Amino acid sequence: MRIVSLQVNSMQQTFLGDNQKIFTFTPGVNIVFSKENSVGKTTLLRMLMYALGYPIPNTRGIRFSDYETILTVIGVAESEFVLTRNRDYIEITCDGTEKGYSLPTEQNEIHTLIFGIENSEVVENLLGAFYVDQEKGWTLLNRGKAIGNIRFSLESLLRGLSEKSNDELSQRLATVKRELQKYRHMLDVAKYKAEINKLGEAVYSDSPADEIDTALEVLYCERKPLEEELCRIKSVVRKNNSFEKYITSFRLRVKTPDGTEIPVNKDTLVGYADTTLLLVAKQKIICEQLAVIDRKIHQLRVKQDRDSMLFNVKSSLEQFDSEISKIDIDALATQRIIAKLEKERKTLEEQVITSVKQNNPLIAELHSLISRYATRLGLDEKYVSARNDYIFTNDLKSLSGAIFHKVVFAFKISYVALIRNHTGVCLPIILDSPSGREVSEENVNEMMAILAEDYTEHQIIIASIYNSYDFADKNIIELQGRLLPF
Incomplete structure (x- = not known):
């Protein structure tokens, strides 16, 4: 998959008339460049992912939902897809056909269509493999949040x-x-309730206004089924009347054994009149019952309006405290349940990893890729263990600064290679600020050399304050001033 262009349209009219901007990308290497920071490089990369259908968090001063995005990509089987996103709705055009999708419920369906990958677990982890965000991307190794609430799991x-x-x-x-x-939310409620008691704040009892509200709720609950039954009876009566007119319009006659002809109408249909009278009687009874309830509701409403001038209305916080004080939660029992569930969660996660490891040649393949790139980046063997299961490591404390940066890079590009090897899909590689976190220019050049040598089939998009990366052919997208001047 590769990105062709991104068009951003303002949802608001501007006096300058400049409410559209288009960014074009080449199939090879694209450098989103600016001489200074904070001019929109990260925003542009995030907007690409937003336009692709991901729930990407806004950047400072830019709310993505204020814009319409039109993203053109080359997807599965070299098909061209045009994705027009307007808030939580995406319309996709391909080969002259259009189809709409709602986000986030149909996000996986969109990405399955574009990437051509059917397995949902692979689809859900694509972003964490090919996109490295400036904030969280360079600290994500094998599991965690790639950006916002979008998670990545190597096991998955x-x-x-x-x-x-x-x-x-x-x-x-x-x-x-x-x-x-x-249960954690329950424990938070219990802690809040304990805090109220600790501060000695009064617990408010129900006022007469609360009693009126409760009485009204009861009456409305009694009224609803009666109203529904009345509607049903009226519908049956209408259908009976329509049937009567319909059957009469045919002027049908039936012949008795003695040869007598009898017209077919409401007078000759056995039981028709009795059924109609029964329905009308039942309708009258329900109307009377509703009238009684409506009178009671009216009386309570009048009393409520009159009494509202006499009672002090509780503030929202007081009302909240009052409701919280009524909830009975055993904090200690809740903590014990949380501890038990935490233990079960850890056990299940270990079992998931074990089930993935069993007779899985992909683990050795991925470890080989990571080790090879780690060696090319000059990392000591102690940072990438010879054991295959190192790829599942939780020990990130021993990694810091430039070393961690290079390890993350080795892992990420290995994910992309593994996905390519087993799905045939060449994902784009999108890196935001690869030269950060105390990484020397030499280290960055080593990373870029790997991309230039091993990932020529992939589109590469890099956001950086440097544009001197040594690529044979590169498209420079220079940002000057504001990214979106509208």
Whole structure:
């Protein structure tokens, strides 16, 4: 997949008339360049990902939902896709056909269409493989947040690429994570309640206004089923009347055994009149019941309006405290449940990793790729262990500064290569500020040399304050002034 162009349109009218900007990208190397920082390089890269359908966080001063984006990409089977995004709706045009998608519910469907990859676990981890964000990207090794709330999991990626899914285990892990989140919220409520008690703030009891609200809620609950039943009866009566007119219009007659002809109408249909009278009677009873309830509601409304002048209305915070004080939560029991769930989560995650490792040749392949690139970047063997399972490491404390930067780079480009080897898809490689974090110019040149030698089939987009990277052919997109002057 490669990006052809990005058009950004302002959703607001401007007096200058300049409400559109277009950025064009070549299939090879593209350098988004500016002599100074904070002019929009990161914003442009994020807007590319936003236009592709990802829930990308805004940058300072730019709210992506204020703009319409039109992204043209070359996707699966060299097909050209035009993605027009307007807030949470994307319209995709391909080969003369158009189809609309809603975000975020149909995000995976969009990316499956463009990248041509069917496995959902692979699709969900693509961004974390090919896009390195300035803030979190250079600290993401094998699991965590790639940007915003978009997560990356090496275990999930390998499971998808090797088709080693364990649905029961994965579903249980997802359930445990959801339960953990809920119990943590419960514990937060318990802590807040304890804080209220500690400060000695009064717990507010229900006022007469609260009692009126409760009584009204009860009446509305009684009224709803009656109203629905009345609507149903009216519908049946209307249909009966229509049937009567319909059957009469045919002027049908039936012949009895003795030869007598009888017209078919409401008078001759057995039980028709009785059924109609029953429905009308039932309709009258329900109308009377509704009238009684409506009178009570009216009386309470009048009392509510009159009493509202007499009662002090609680502030939102007081009302909130009052509701919280009614919730009975055992904080200690909740903490014990959280500890138990945490233990189960860790066990399940270990089981997931174990299930991925079993007889999986992709692990050795990925480790070989990472080791080869680490060696080319001059990293000592102690930073990339000879053991295959090092790719699942949690030990990031031993990595710092330029070393961590180069290790992340080795991991990321290896993910891209692995995906290419097993899906045939050449992902773009998008790097935001590769020269940061105490990385020397020599180290950066070593990284760029790897891209120039091993990733010629991939589109490369780099945002940097340097444009002197040694690529044979490169497209410089220089930003001057504001990225979007509207």
